[in-house]
Each structure stands twice: as C-alpha cells, then as structure tokens.
Amino acid sequence: MNGLELARYYYETAGKQALERQVPDLVPRLAIGLAGEGSECFGLDDELSRDHDWGPAFCIWMTEEDFVKHGVQVQAVYRGLPDAVAGFSVRKSGIISSGRVGCLCIEDWYRRYTGYAHGPETLAQWRQIPESFLATATNGEIFADPLGVFMSIRQKLLAYYPEDIRIKKIVARAATMAQAGQYNYPRCVRRGDTVAAQLAMAEFANATMSMVYLLNRRYAPYYKWIHRGMKNLERLPRVAVQLEKLSRGEGEAQEMIEGICLNVSAELRRQQLTTREDTFLIDLCADMMQRIQDPKLRQTHIMQE
Structure with a gap:
C-alpha cells in the first residue's frame, strides 16, 4: 500500500x-x-x-x-x-x-x-x-x-484559478520558456558558457512544467515532484517524456526545446488563448494578454507572475 x-x-x-x-x-x-x-x-x-x-x-x-x-x-x-x-x-x-x-x-x-x-x-x-x-x-x-x-x-x-490569473501565468511562463530556452540557451552554448547554459535549461524546464500544469488546470506541486506528477496529466503528455530525454542529454538539445515549444503553442491555440501560428513563444504573449479581462492585470509586465 x-x-x-x-x-x-x-x-x-x-x-x-x-x-x-x-x-x-x-x-x-x-x-x-x-x-x-x-x-x-x-x-x-x-x-x-x-x-x-x-x-x-x-x-x-x-x-x-x-x-x-x-x-x-x-x-x-x-x-x-x-x-x-x-x-x-x-x-x-x-x-x-x-x-x-x-x-x-x-x-x-x-x-x-x-x-x-x-x-x-x-x-x-x-x-x-x-x-x-x-x-x-x-x-x-x-x-x-x-x-x-x-x-x-x-x-x-x-475549481482552479480565476481565468484571468491562469492566462497571466501562462503568458509569464511562455515568456520565460522563450527567453531561457529558445533564446538564451543557444547563445550560452555558442559562448561556451556551460554553467549559464545549464541555468538557462533549468529555467526553461521549470517554466515548461508549470505551463503544462496550467494548461491542464492543475496546480504544480513542489519542485521535486513536479515532473513525476506530469505523468498523470491529460494534456501534453509527450512533454514530460521530452523533458526527461532532454535532461539525459538524448538528442540535440535545441531541436528538443523547439519541439516542446511547438507542442505548447499548438495547445495554446487549441484552448483559444491565441490565434497566432508562431512557435517562438514570446511572439504569442501580447495576443494572449488581450484575453485578460481585468484592466490592471492586463497592464502588468508579461513576465510578472
């Protein structure tokens, strides 16, 4: 038991x-x-x-x-x-x-x-x-x-977050995924700055896992259980597998990061949080922010949450 x-x-x-x-x-x-x-x-x-x-x-x-x-x-x-x-x-x-x-x-x-x-x-x-x-x-x-x-x-x-809060958190996670994984990680690798590259990868992974929970309308647990808990989620089940392979160094890292962002952007459109086809997630943020009803929350910085 x-x-x-x-x-x-x-x-x-x-x-x-x-x-x-x-x-x-x-x-x-x-x-x-x-x-x-x-x-x-x-x-x-x-x-x-x-x-x-x-x-x-x-x-x-x-x-x-x-x-x-x-x-x-x-x-x-x-x-x-x-x-x-x-x-x-x-x-x-x-x-x-x-x-x-x-x-x-x-x-x-x-x-x-x-x-x-x-x-x-x-x-x-x-x-x-x-x-x-x-x-x-x-x-x-x-x-x-x-x-x-x-x-x-x-x-x-x-019953989960009020929808305005959920969208704002999704926007913030998308911005972090783009900044840390799609932009900073490859730049750090090209510079040979391996420590910064690992930190960027960790930021990307953490934001990605939080994003998956938000898209499943489930609260993300404490960091040491967050990945294991993803295996019980209905939406984006492949992302948990992709992150595990990424952590083991299986495959080309940047390709895997882009593959994860591609899956996430498709789910954002499926949930009608954006109509944009971009896979660089930062480009979706302004569109998603417009779906927030509360004017004060809509005016906060995209990464503030």
Whole structure:
C-alpha cells in the first residue's frame, strides 16, 4: 500500500471505531482524510520515501469553534490509536512533520497554505499564493466530511484559478520558456558558457512544467515532484517524456526545446488563448494578454507572475 491507501486503512480499521466510541457526538462534525505536505499526499511516495516522516497517519479537521472546545480531547483519541498497522509503525510528529496529521483546525490549515481561513477571494489574493501551496492544499483524499465545511473550501480551490490569473501565468511562463530556452540557451552554448547554459535549461524546464500544469488546470506541486506528477496529466503528455530525454542529454538539445515549444503553442491555440501560428513563444504573449479581462492585470509586465 502507498501512503494514501495506508492512511485510509488506518482510519477505517482503527480510527473510525475509536472516534465513534470515545467522541460519538463529535463524529458528525469531523472531516477525515490525508492531505497536505509529503509525497504520500500526492500519491507519489515509494520505498525511498519511507526513511523519514512516513507511516500510517491521517488528519482530523475541525472548525475553529469545535477545535477550541474539543481539540485536546480528539487529539487524545488520535494519540491512543495503535502504534502500528499492516506491518508499518505509525508516523510520529517531529519538528518537520508537526501539524501535518492528527487533530487540526480547518481555518488554520487553509490559512497555512493560502494565507486565508476560507481561501482567496480576490484576484490580488490569488496572485499572492505560491502555486505549490495550492497544490498542497488540494492534494490527497478526504474520507469523510459530514459537516461539509472543509470540502466547501477545498472545492473552491479545486475549481482552479480565476481565468484571468491562469492566462497571466501562462503568458509569464511562455515568456520565460522563450527567453531561457529558445533564446538564451543557444547563445550560452555558442559562448561556451556551460554553467549559464545549464541555468538557462533549468529555467526553461521549470517554466515548461508549470505551463503544462496550467494548461491542464492543475496546480504544480513542489519542485521535486513536479515532473513525476506530469505523468498523470491529460494534456501534453509527450512533454514530460521530452523533458526527461532532454535532461539525459538524448538528442540535440535545441531541436528538443523547439519541439516542446511547438507542442505548447499548438495547445495554446487549441484552448483559444491565441490565434497566432508562431512557435517562438514570446511572439504569442501580447495576443494572449488581450484575453485578460481585468484592466490592471492586463497592464502588468508579461513576465510578472
């Protein structure tokens, strides 16, 4: 079992009965699941993940009012659960993993990742939140939420960025892909500046991966999981393979960069974000900016996001 499967098994075989037996009046007010920080919350954990901050565990989310009144009691129930399940020792809270599992306050949990107790409301608020934080706030699985408070906020975030924000981020990524990959990388290679060339390639790869997530309307996770997560995306699946080959030095790098940009530009047109046929992505940016409805956002620099 991976971490998510193990979390559900731990809850269903031990946690659920303990909560129903010891705090039955609170059960209809508890949201249960596993989400937040850690590869297991993205379903990307493997055997190497088990060397730290891993093991059977789940979250119990309560409203702020309930948490103040009953949080200590519910946490005591959680701490009293078995120390092992399915042959695995349960996860213990440490300095790094503190506040990730056990009894948690809904408002504090969403504030931790979005800055707001009930998630962002305005375009300015959406722009302030790092994309990987939104990925963290919407990953994992929810096993139960009879009250519906936790899920109402989660569903708002899962509905994805307001379209103006999404387009502006797409424009910024296109500009970076063009500048770093299509322009600066070959110039650095011709100069023999190998360090700068590698940095340009890294900028290009990072912007490309973020672009693919944006075109799939999915939040990009923390950098060490961003490429692995691309394999689960519906649109532009070839780009993940192309980036992997590029990182291994398979094929001529500039040709591969141009091939990636060709695929991305085709998807931009398919989503009606531009009508231009150019493959030099910087040339598409002005056209895409015109599709932003908010005048203040439309006037920001193309690379600012």
